Amino acid sequence: MSATHRFCALESLALGDPLAGSAAHAERNLLLSWPRAKWQRSLRQASDMSDAVMTRLEAIAEAGRRVNLIHRRDQPSERHCLYLMPENRRFEVTREELPVFLDALGRDEPLTSWEASPPAGPLLLCCTHGKKDKCCAKFGYATYKALDAAVAERALPFEVWESTHLGGCRLAASAVVFPALRKYGRINEEDVLPLLESEIAGRPYLPCYRGDSRLSPMQQCAQVAAMEWLAARGIHGNVSVEQPSGEAASHWRLEVDWRSTNASGRLAVSCGPRMLRRYDTCADLTEAPPSASQVWVATQVEAIEMAKPPS
Structure with missing residues (x-):
């Protein structure tokens, strides 16, 4: 065959x-919504992702937080839902604001202006x-x-x-x-x-x-x-x-x-x-x-x- x-x-x-x-997995995670049709072979890259966003995601991963892209059909493509785990925090960020948000996350600055209600479950x-x-x-x-x-x-x-x-x-x-x-x-x-x-x-x-x-x-x-x-x-x-x-x-x-x-x-x-x-x-x-x-x-x-x- x-x-x-x-x-x-x-x-x-x-x-x-x-x-x-077989359960190895990083404890600290960033989950970023991005349309599945744009995913590349890398777990954190998409074909329509700007260099600014990719560079910041790579830096976050190098600092020890695993980055995964996630997708759900009802999530708008130009508005991103992000989760920090195990903190169980959720954020809503526009495509335009995403580099600024990732900069703030990388520098451990407050993220309250983007914060949404935490997951219900x-x-x-x-x-x-x-x-x-x-x-x-x-x-x-x-x-x-x-x-x-x-x-x-x-x-x-x-x-x-x-x-x-x-x-x-x-x-x-x-x-x-x-x-x-x-x-x-x-x-x-x-x-x-x-x-x-x-x-x-x-x-x-x-x-x-x-x-x-x-x-x-x-x-x-x-x-x-x-x-x-x-x-x-x-x-x-x-x-x-x-x-x-x-x-x-x-x-x-x-x-x-x-x-x-x-x-x-x-x-x-x-x-x-x-x-x-x-x-x-x-x-x-x-x-x-x-x-x-x-x-x-x-x-x-x-x-x-x-x-x-x-x-």
Whole structure:
């Protein structure tokens, strides 16, 4: 089969490439609305973007804030909606004023003259960046439409946007929820409503959850395995993953503390490295052989402490 008829997302799934451990993402983000038809391959450039705007966006990215372009059909093309995350601030800026706004942001000056009311609920960004990867066009756009329709039909408290590259093209359809910064992958139509319901409840939707981006890939693996172990026992709560200990040639043991409304405990999760030969993007499919990548797989979860509060 030629590379034009292959999709990295389908090959990743067939290979058993795990979702857990793939959630790397910057905590500080600038989201800028821009018509999708003008997006370029770069996650923060558009074909009709002025040099002044591009230069300022590059400077903001170099200073440590990730910049993504976002799109929604009802957003006017010459008036931009911008979000700062995790601050959860929203701004409305005209195309003409945009360089001035970005200058003020870069210099950490007050932005109050552009500030609008904050989002009424979580932002849900779904990658549809077809110029970056064809999987994001094929699988991402279908998932975006399903998410947007479900939110509209049920009047759910989400703002759903299309987005440029979110990382992990091979895991399309991929999405991220702000300000919680939960990353998801391989979202199918049957996942849409359960994912939204889980997010409303303030917890990740585990079948598509990639992990906490503030943790290392190995810790994300342990986190997801612990949450799945707890969910199988009807327990939902907060988990905290400690630094790994007991490093060995074949596995690492991590301890995970958890707390629900009526109980708490500690789990020991063993995670082992696994080498895969995979294609990270559809553009890589023309290369032979695929590149070697290390992933993490949970091999054992055991309870080492459990307690309930006194009645």
